[in-house]
Amino acid sequence: MAKIIYITGGQRSGKSSYAQQLALSLSENPVYLATSRHWDDNYSERIKRHQDDRGPEWTNIEEEKFISNHDLSGKVVVMDCVTLWLTNFFFDLEQDIEKVLTAAKSELEKVSKQDCTLIIISNEIGMGGHPTHPTQMKFTDLQGWMNQYIGKKSDEAFLMVSGLPMKLK
Incomplete structure (x- = not known):
């Protein structure tokens, strides 16, 4: 089973830098799993x-x-990031929140069965202003629900604020 270390926070809060430093402290040859299209x-x-x-x-x-x-067995992996990963599902699955959550949770369940250390980076997009466009509102809800799921599943969790990791779990 994977050890999951979850790192979340706002834009430019230091999430990726912290995740990369952590990965390098755990492995000489970590893996960077980029989810961007x-x-x-x-x-x-x-x-x-x-x-x-x-x-x-x-x-x-x-x-x-x-x-x-x-x-990813036996590896330390930085997955960067949940927001971009969900965006790909969101548009490919025609913004159907239930389908996106099912697909993303299924992928996370499958990968978490591998014996690896998985450092997952996500964004707290719901902490700022309230979105006004219906698509933004749907995605903000989706992101929040997925973040809760990952947070519960994680072995350790950190909230990054101004470049400082605050241990949540």
Whole structure:
């Protein structure tokens, strides 16, 4: 069974930096599981810069949705991030919240059966202003429900505030 370390917080709160430092303290060769979709050429260049910044000790895996298709056994893995991962399901499954939650929970259940350390990064998008567009409202609810699910499933959980990890669990 996977050990799940959950790291959540607001935009630019230090989540990814903390997760990467933690992964490097646990493994000389961690895995970076990137869930972002390549939306356009500019975004692809940004992804390449991020990969280069991480350095050669990292193994990079790009997987938009089906994280359980990868053998992560015996590895320390940073999954970055739940928000982008859910976005891919959200639009591919026509914004059907129940279908998205079912698919995402199923993938997380499958991957958590592997013997790995899984450091999951997510965003607390519901802590700011109230979304006004119906699609934003649906996605904010979806993100909140998935964050609760991961938080309960995790062995450890941290909330990042101003670059500082606050241990929740």
